[in-house]
Amino acid sequence: MEKHKCINCGSTDIMDVEYGTPDEDLIEKIEAGLVLHGGCAIQGLMQPYYCLDCDTRFDIQCTELFMDHLKQIHYKTNDEDILIDFHPEHLDIQVNTFRRMIPYNKELKDILNSSALEYWKTDNGNAWSMDISCPGYFRESIQLQGTDETPYTFKLFRAFLNKLTKTL
Ligand SMILES: [Zn+2]
Numbered sequence: 001m002e003k004h005k006c007i008n009c010g011s012t013d014i015m016d017v018e019y020g021t022p023d024e025d026l027i028e029k030i031e032a033g034l035v036l037h038g039g040c041a042i043q044g045l046m047q048p049y050y051c052l053d054c055d056t057r058f059d060i061q062c063t064e065l066f067m068d069h070l071k072q073i074h075y076k077t078n079d080e081d082i083l084i085d086f087h088p089e090h091l092d093i094q095v096n097t098f099r100r101m102i103p104y105n106k107e108l109k110d111i112l113n114s115s116a117l118e119y120w121k122t123d124n125g126n127a128w129s130m131d132i133s134c135p136g137y138f139r140e141s142i143q144l145q146g147t148d149e150t151p152y153t154f155k156l157f158r159a160f161l162n163k164l165t166k167t168l
Helices: 024-031 064-069 106-114 154-165
Strands: 014-018 035-037 049-051 056-058 072-076 081-086 090-095 098-103 128-133 141-146
Touching: 024 035, 064 106, 081 154, 090 154, 106 154
Parallel strands: 014 035
Antiparallel strands: 014 049, 049 056, 072 081, 072 128, 081 090, 090 098, 128 141
């Protein structure tokens, strides 16, 4: 089985998490320390992996619900101010004072999705800050701050931004 890396710290010290009422088979696995039992099965809170190094539950991509409800990302660094409004078929992007509309194609969606930013832990770094708005999702807004090195999948989000801004 392919070993996933933690989206936050990059560790490979990862355990599978299973949810819901455990059957005999699962109880054995939990007792053997092979699987972590994550509690009740609650939609949106069933991340399949747990990182033993940084104590985070995560998935290697965002949930479909999060992607569907994602309305706006406001990303800021010392010299960038990027506002992205999400629509089903296009994105409205404002970089500093320059506005532009671009098609929201599968490639862009896939890169953003694989950044798994829904599960990022804020580390209060001061290289960038981000406000995510997803009205109607159980987490209606997410505020994050970090450095260029963390979280581990930050480079994928940066790749998403680069694709958007290179067309401007
Ligand atoms: Zn980790």
